Amino acid sequence: MIQRLSDLHNSPKPNPPSSTTTTFLTNFFNSKLSIESQISHLHQTQSTKSNLDTISSSISDLEQLLATNSYLLPSYELRSCLDSISNLKSSLNSFVPRKKFSFKNKSHFKNPTNPIARKNVVSEFEKNEIFSEFGKNPTNSIAQKSVVSEVGNNENNEAVNEFRKSYDSPGFEDRENEVLVKDFRNTEVGEFVLVNLEGCEVRLIGCFRALFVHKLKNCRVYVGPVHGSFLIEEVEDCVFVLASHQIRIHHAKRCDFYLRVRSRPIIEDSNAVRFAPYCLRYDEIDEDLEKANLGEESGNWGNVDDFKWLRAVQSPNWSVLREDDRIGTICISSSDGAADC
């Protein structure tokens, strides 16, 4: 830049501007003519990639020439030169194959005459509506139409459901008022699920990798150390005693959590949830906790992040459970019931 500036100052300008302008204009006009003749030549011959390239490079040369001389051109000449360059470019572009340089992002928008494609477009736009309407009776015609147009997606849902059936992750599903016990010691279990339980007591003894909890009401859940993460959704009036590396709680109401967790637990869309430290005992729990890297109390049970309350002041959605209100240490085993000890 500095080099260029000094060149600018040092270079003598022997020619009066008018003559430079005239020479430039003649040069410009000549090359413009030659490019135009080349382009018109394209009309007769088959346009190949190489001669298109030469023309386009000579246009950009011309542009360069104009740019370097722009400071000494009167504005009218400058504008007319720019116009003629853009004209040259557009006339060349008519020879360039259309597809070149274009990203095909939403290809189905391009042929709206095709009825299938059009249907896809409709389904794209109405997707949001469908999912809000899905649970309800499709009383209005829009909802009905959108359900029809969503066939492709439904097929895919079926595929997912099929996977879920054939795999059937181990867990307890659809139970009421039962005591559910699972001992993981000496078993090879990865993830475990608790779905749709009401009024149950769940005891999971030993280490495992991940736990998914969905739709629990009025349950007590006692869990040994979870090596990976813990995901809880839609629970009401429950007590959880659990240890894990990560804990996420969504849509919980009036629940108490007794946690030992290596990272900060989080809540989202929850209210009236309370937290306290872990308080579970069973034979050899210390070894299991050690194995899962949860041997020490990290104090994170009280460092809760509320994703619905991103402010410095304490979230109204959760609180620390008062010591008087906490349950005592819970002792569980696979045979007897849970008891304070």
Next chain:
Amino acid sequence: MGLLSIIRKIKRKEKEMRILMVGLDNSGKTTVVMKINNEDTSVISPTLGFNIKTLTYDKYTLNIWDVGGQKTIRSYWRNYFEQTDGLVWVVDSSDLRRLNDCRQELHNLLKEERLSGASLLVLANKQDIHGALSPNEITKVLNLEALDKTRHWELVGCSAYTGEGLIEGFDWLVQDVASRIYMLD
């Protein structure tokens, strides 16, 4: 020469790539980033906001934007779309119940115009967990075959916990982005 072309030139000179990590919450995005950076993965809290990691990979500098996946903050993903060269979609292969959510969020994301040129790497994470779906099954469930033909994509099974498959996935992504942007010099 516009400002944009100057920026592009600088970027080319330094061989930088911008990579955006997204996916549902609990899929392991932060763990993936920490693991390829050889950091301790045992204490990772759910991401509130985002993390940026700059690391050197081959002869390229990767700027990895790891954005939180909780539902509340998914709407902020779009703030990170601009200038993205590579997109990494992380899937928890053991979370069967939310695979539908996962597919919908992915396909919504890919409709975004600003991401239309980005290469897509899908990481079928948590393969080490007993009972997780295989990479092939994840391809089917996410309906990846139906993606636009112009999209460069690849699905790799991995475990951020053991580190398996991560290098393979990022190798593909970096090579693919490089061949588009830097024309393999």
